[in-house]
Amino acid sequence: MNELLSNAQMLLYLLLATPFITSLLSFACSFGGKSARGPVNFINIAGLTTLFLIALAVIREVYTKGEVFAAGKWIYLDGLSALFLLVLALLAFITGLYSYGYMKHEVDHGEITVTTLCYYYGFSHLFIFTMLIVITTNNLILMWAGVEATTLASAFLVGIYGQNSSLEAAWKYIIICTVGVAFGLYGTVLVYSNASSAMAAAGLDPADAIFWTEVMQHTSGFDHTLMLIAFVFVFIGFGTKSGIFPLHAWLPDAHSEAPSPTSALLSAVLLKCAFLVILRYYIVINRSIESDMPQMMMLAFGCLSCLVAAFFIVTQHDLKRKLAYHSVQNMGLIAVGMGFGGPIGVFAAMIHVLNHSLAKGLLFCISGNVLLKYGTRDTRVVKGMLKAMPFSAILLAGGALGLGGLPPFNVFISEFLVVLAGIETNNFVLTVVLLLILMMVLGGLVHMVGSTIFGERPEQIAKKELGIMTLLPTGALLIMMLIMGVSIPKPVANIVHTATNIVLDGNSSFAQIKPDTRPIPIQGEVKAIIFEGASTQTSQEF
Amino acid sequence: MFDTSAIINNLAGLLVFTSLMVVICKKATTSALIYSVQSAVLVLVFISIGHMTGAGELYTWAATAVFTKVVLVPLIMYSTLSKLHDPEAGGTIISSAVLILLTTLIMILFFFVANSVEIPIIRRHGLEPLLAVSLGHFMIGVMCIVSQRNIMKQIFGYCLMENGAHLTLALMANQAPHLVEIGITTDAIFAVIVMVYMARRIYATIHTLNAQDLTALKG
Numbered sequence: 001m002n003e004l005l006s007n008a009q010m011l012l013y014l015l016l017a018t019p020f021i022t023s024l025l026s027f028a029c030s031f032g033g034k035s036a037r038g039p040v041n042f043i044n045i046a047g048l049t050t051l052f053l054i055a056l057a058v059i060r061e062v063y064t065k066g067e068v069f070a071a072g073k074w075i076y077l078d079g080l081s082a083l084f085l086l087v088l089a090l091l092a093f094i095t096g097l098y099s100y101g102y103m104k105h106e107v108d109h110g111e112i113t114v115t116t117l118c119y120y121y122g123f124s125h126l127f128i129f130t131m132l133i134v135i136t137t138n139n140l141i142l143m144w145a146g147v148e149a150t151t152l153a154s155a156f157l158v159g160i161y162g163q164n165s166s167l168e169a170a171w172k173y174i175i176i177c178t179v180g181v182a183f184g185l186y187g188t189v190l191v192y193s194n195a196s197s198a199m200a201a202a203g204l205d206p207a208d209a210i211f212w213t214e215v216m217q218h219t220s221g222f223d224h225t226l227m228l229i230a231f232v233f234v235f236i237g238f239g240t241k242s243g244i245f246p247l248h249a250w251l252p253d254a255h256s257e258a259p260s261p262t263s264a265l266l267s268a269v270l271l272k273c274a275f276l277v278i279l280r281y282y283i284v285i286n287r288s289i290e291s292d293m294p295q296m297m298m299l300a301f302g303c304l305s306c307l308v309a310a311f312f313i314v315t316q317h318d319l320k321r322k323l324a325y326h327s328v329q330n331m332g333l334i335a336v337g338m339g340f341g342g343p344i345g346v347f348a349a350m351i352h353v354l355n356h357s358l359a360k361g362l363l364f365c366i367s368g369n370v371l372l373k374y375g376t377r378d379t380r381v382v383k384g385m386l387k388a389m390p391f392s393a394i395l396l397a398g399g400a401l402g403l404g405g406l407p408p409f410n411v412f413i414s415e416f417l418v419v420l421a422g423i424e425t426n427n428f429v430l431t432v433v434l435l436l437i438l439m440m441v442l443g444g445l446v447h448m449v450g451s452t453i454f455g456e457r458p459e460q461i462a463k464k465e466l467g468i469m470t471l472l473p474t475g476a477l478l479i480m481m482l483i484m485g486v487s488i489p490k491p492v493a494n495i496v497h498t499a500t501n502i503v504l505d506g507n508s509s510f511a512q513i514k515p516d517t518r519p520i521p522i523q524g525e526v527k528a529i530i531f532e533g534a535s536t537q538t539s540q541e542f
Numbered sequence: 543m544f545d546t547s548a549i550i551n552n553l554a555g556l557l558v559f560t561s562l563m564v565v566i567c568k569k570a571t572t573s574a575l576i577y578s579v580q581s582a583v584l585v586l587v588f589i590s591i592g593h594m595t596g597a598g599e600l601y602t603w604a605a606t607a608v609f610t611k612v613v614l615v616p617l618i619m620y621s622t623l624s625k626l627h628d629p630e631a632g633g634t635i636i637s638s639a640v641l642i643l644l645t646t647l648i649m650i651l652f653f654f655v656a657n658s659v660e661i662p663i664i665r666r667h668g669l670e671p672l673l674a675v676s677l678g679h680f681m682i683g684v685m686c687i688v689s690q691r692n693i694m695k696q697i698f699g700y701c702l703m704e705n706g707a708h709l710t711l712a713l714m715a716n717q718a719p720h721l722v723e724i725g726i727t728t729d730a731i732f733a734v735i736v737m738v739y740m741a742r743r744i745y746a747t748i749h750t751l752n753a754q755d756l757t758a759l760k761g
Contacts, residue, residue, distance in 0.1 A: 141722045145729045152736045159740065167744050168756045174740055175696055178733050179687055182703040185726065186680055189707050193714030197661055206717045223660050253759045316761060 008061040009070040012077070015054045016132055022047030023125035030118035037107065037114045041100055044121045048096035051128070055089030058082075063491065069138070073211045076138030079498030083350060084135050084276045086495060087357045090480075091268040092128050094473040098365045099124065099261040101469030105372050106259075112160070120160055120259070127153040127265065134273045138211045143277050144181065144188045147241055150270055151177040157262040158254045169257035176250040180240025184277070187233030191215070191281065194226050212280055219288035227289050234281045235297055241274035244335060245305040248328045252312075255324035256377070260368025263320060267327040267364055268357035275334065275353070279503060282338070299339025303430060305332025310437045314444040319367050319377040322448060323360065326403060329441060330356040336434065337418045338503075345421030347500045352414035354496070355484060359411055362399040362477035366392055369470050370452070374461060379448050384457030389465050393453040395474050400449045402481045404442035410484035546594040547668045553587045554675035557709070561679055561702050562645050565686040566638040570695050574620040577698055581611035584705055587672070588712050594667060597716035603723050607708075610727050615701060615734055622738050623694055626745050631692040631752040641689060645682055652677040661714060672713055680706030693744065693753050697737050704730045 025043045029036040059082050061068050067078040077085065103120065106112045112120070130153050133146035151174055159170030196206035198221035199214075208214040240247035255263045282294050309329035316322040330352065337349030367377065369392045374382045385393035402409030405416075415438060422431030457463065465471060483489065488496075560580035567573045585604045592600030634641065656664075656674035664673055683703030687696045708726065711718065745751055 141725055145725050148729050148733060152732055155736060155740065159743070162743070162747065164748050165758045167740070167747055168758050171693065171740050171744055171756060172759070174737055175687070175693070175700075178700055178737065179684065179703065182680075182683070182700060182707065185704070186707045186710065189711045189715065192718070193711065194661070196715045196717060197663070200717070201662070206715075207719055209715075210718065210722060225655075226659050226661065229655070252761075257759070312761070318761070321761065 008058070008065065008068045011054060011058045011061060012068065012070040012075050012136065015051070015058050016075075016129065016136065018047060018051045018054060019125040019129040019132060022051075023122050023129060026118050026122035026125060030115045030122070032118075034114045036118055040114075040118050040121055044096060044125075045100065047125060048093050052089050052093040055085055059086055059089075059495070063494070073138050073208075073213065074142070075136050076211075076213060077136055078502060079495060080279065080502040081135050081276065083353065083495050083499040084272055085132075086492075087272055087354055088128070088131055088135060088269050091265065091357055091361045094477060095261040095264045095268070095361055095365065096124070098264070098368070098470060098473040099259075101467045101471075101473075102259065102261055102365075102368050102372070104469070105466060116160065120157065123153055123156045123160075124262065124265070127157060127262075127270075129153075131269055131273045135276060138213055140188050140192055140210055140212060140215070143212075143280065144185050147184060147238060147274055147277060148178065148181050150273065151181065151241070154254075154258075154262065154266065154270065158258045160259060160262075161257070163257075166257040169253035173250045173254040176247060177241055180247050181237050183233045183240070184237025187230045187235075187237055187281065190226055190230035190233065191284065194222050194230070198222055212284070215284055216287065219284065222288040224289050224291070227285050228291060228293055231281060231285050231294050231297070235278060235294075235301070238274045238277045238281075239301065242271050242278065243305075243328045243331045244301050245308050245328065245332065246301075248305065248309075251328060252321045252324040255327065255364070256318060256320040260320075260364050260371065263323075263367070264361045264364035267324070268361040271327060271331050272353050272357060275331065279338075283503060295339055295341055297339075298335045299427075299430070302332045302335030302337075302339050303433070305329065306336065306434065306437045307332075310440045310444075313441050314447075317379050319370060319379050319382070319448070319452075320364070321377075322379070322444070323363050323367060326363075326441070327356075327360060329437075330360070330403075333415070333418055333434075336430075337414075337421060340418065340421035340425045340427060342421060342425055343500065343504065344417055344424055346503045347496065348414050348417030348421055350496045350499045350503070351417070351488075352411075354492070355410040355414045355481070356403075358477055358481050358484065359399055359403040359409075362395065362474050362481065363403060365470070365474045365477075366396045366399060369466055369474075370396070372466055372470075374458075379452055382452045383455035384461070385453040387457040388461045388463055391465055391471050391475075395471070395478055397449045397453055398478045399474075399481070400445045402478075402485070404445040405438055406442070408482060408485045410481045413485055413488075546590055550587060550590045550594065550669060551671040553583055553590065554672045556583050557587070557675055557679060557705075558645065558649060558682070561682045561686075561705075562642065564698050564702060565682065565689065566634065566641055568632060570623045570632075570692055571620055573695060573698055574616045574623060577619070577701060578612050578616035580702075581607060581616070581705065584709060585612060587709065591712055591716060595663065595716060599718070599720055599723070600712060600716050602720055603712060603716075606723065606727055610731055611701075611705070614731065618734060618738060619694070619697065622742065626694065626742065626751060628692070628745070628749075628751040630755075631750065633691060634689045635691060636689045641685065644685055645678075648681045648685070649674060649678045652681070663714065669713060673710070676706050676709040676713060678706075679703075679709060682706075691753055692751050693741050693756075694738075694751055696753065697734060697741070700733065700737070701730075 029040040062077050062082040130149040155170050155174040159166050195209035195215045200206040243251040309325040312325040334349045337345045405412050563576045564573045585607045588600045588604040652674040656670045683699045686699030690696050
């Protein structure tokens with residue numbers, strides 16, 4: 001048992017060390033001038049592959065043990081963070097592979113130098129490292145510091161081209177997010193101070209109030225008003241970083257100006273990491289005080305995010321900005337799922353975390369192909385993709401229609417479940433409004449797909465794809481979207497169910513786990529959720 | 543004997559005054575100096591709370607704050623502001639009178655909030671005004687960011703917010719491990735350094751410090 005535990009600890013240390021070391025090596029390559037191109041590409045691929053494999057091993061450890069600690073109580077992974085680690089590991093690996101193809105074009109065409117390429121990889125891995133800190137830390141203050149550090153690391157990536165617009169985007173990103181996350185710090189301080197007072201009054205060590213797991217065990221005696229104020233601060237603070245209305249203004253700028261693989265990471269992983277922090281506080285506050293306010297806030301701001309973003313999605317002609325508003329809308333949808341609540345709503349929110357990440361990773365990468373090929377992101381100019389780059393066109397169409405919620409793709413499942421949760425909780429008016437918004441969003445995507453992939457190819461655009469490394473990773477994402485839409489693999493379903501249970505009642509164990517990796521037919525899955533509830537289904541089937 | 547609670551609450555009033563001065567002051571370099579003074583007041587508050595509650599950690603926090611908040615951050619800001627000149631970016635978007643009025647409203651609001659909170663250390667020592675100031679201080683920082691034309695002065699807004707959060711931590715959780723306090727401070731300093739670096743790049747490329755000139759990205 002001790003040996004197994006030390007294996008888990010070792011894996012967690014390796015998990016954190018890998019991107020950090022890869023980052024340092026990438027920065028070191030910048031001293032090598034033009035000759036560093038080969039080595040830095042190798043370091044990037046090697047680092048990503050290692051990280052991916054270690055992350056899978058760590059998830060397996062969590063899957064087996066229920067929860068894993070390391071460095072005393074400082075590092076902690078449970079079923080909830082395992083879901084977010086899965087998202088990070090998968091998307092970091094795939095967007096990292098795509099980076100190779102994307103950046104090859106940028107260096108070949110003189111858009112960036114080899115030194116900048118080294119900085120790009122260095123900051124990318126540093127960015128991944130900071131997101132890993134957010135996911136794996138048990139320390140409330142470090143959770144905040146990790147989110148803050150994600151901004152500092154990724155701001156350089158947003159502004160890497162050094163153009164007026166990218167610098168402007170980087171500034172808006174850093175100022176809005178830093179200020180937003182300062183709200184998160186305040187909320188963190190309020191929760192910590194409240195918890196330490198309560199723990200001191202109970203004769204416990206108040207210093208332990210810094211750990212989320214300890215706070216979860218001693219939630220009695222918290223001040224009601226202070227905890228509600230704390231949640232408002234936390235929601236504003238980390239909601240800013242999650243792209244939730246009204247502090248989402250940084251998101252379209254940063255996502256559109258960053259290199260496409262970075263945009264994919266920002267949208268698919270970073271927003272979710274910040275949302276994980278909100279979830280951690282949501283769980284604590286729900287357990288410590290009786291109030292509907294956190295859930296109502298999720299619902300209200302989730303709906304507003306969906307609504308506001310939908311209008312921009314329809315009217316926006318910049319492909320990447322359109323996708324960025326989709327991120328706002330989908331983060332809103334996750335919040336709506338949480339706001340509807342109950343096993344179905346929370347399950348819908350959790351599975352949408354993964355589903356949206358797959359779709360958005362694919363689409364941002366393909367938008368990179370479009371940008372490199374056509375030299376513009378304007379959907380009124382990009383025409384005839386089917387004739388110019390047929391594989392990219394198919395991937396764009398598949399990804400966009402999947403993101404819009406068409407079956408058999410994955411997003412349909414999560415959107416369907418959110419709607420179902422709305423009906424189950426008697427939120428009929430909101431559910432109808434949500435359906436109208438989703439239809440509007442789908443309309444916007446169908447129009448975008450129709451106008452870009454059909455029509456005549458402009459004469460100056462040659463008929464040629466950009467390279468296998470810009471297609472294979474994105475193709476893999478489309479296949480995963482299909483698999484998640486048709487038949488969710490059982491280990492993935494298990495992770496999502498466990499995350500749901502943790503959000504619902506703080507129970508972190510994977511109940512009755514069997515080493516069964518057969519896929520669950522999706523109809524059975526949805527039926528089980530509808531008729532039995534996610535919690536019941538988890539304990540009965542696994 | 544001195545009434546330590548009264549001293550602390552008076553220092554809290556001074557914190558509000560100095561933070562308002564940072565916001566409405568016309569010259570950005572002067573704001574850097576006033577920020578240093580306001581941080582010195584914060585250090586005195588740390589020492590006073592430490593003396594009153596017997597929390598020895600606060601003396602260490604005070605020492606760290608002298609180095610980081612009284613010296614380092616103002617120095618970084620002052621030296622950068624001395625090199626970057628943009629007369630177009632001077633002044634505030636909202637008039638000083640409105641800013642003073644807003645500050646008053648913020649403080650009244652948080653005074654009521656602080657009085658409804660049941661935290662033993664605050665009730666025992668009558669430190670409700672300090673809690674109100676720590677919350678209000680944070681919001682004055684937000685006000686600073688939205689009211690400034692100069693992007694460098696917006697950074698002071700973040701610093702004021704961070705000071706507000708730090709004050710709350712010192713007031714309500716002064717038993718926290720020193721590592722926590724160091725973590726917050728270090729992160730905040732890195733944030734200031736990265737923001738200053740970005741502002742310098744913007745000045746070098748776009749030749750402006752005026753937030754209203756950064757309008758290329760819309761929609």
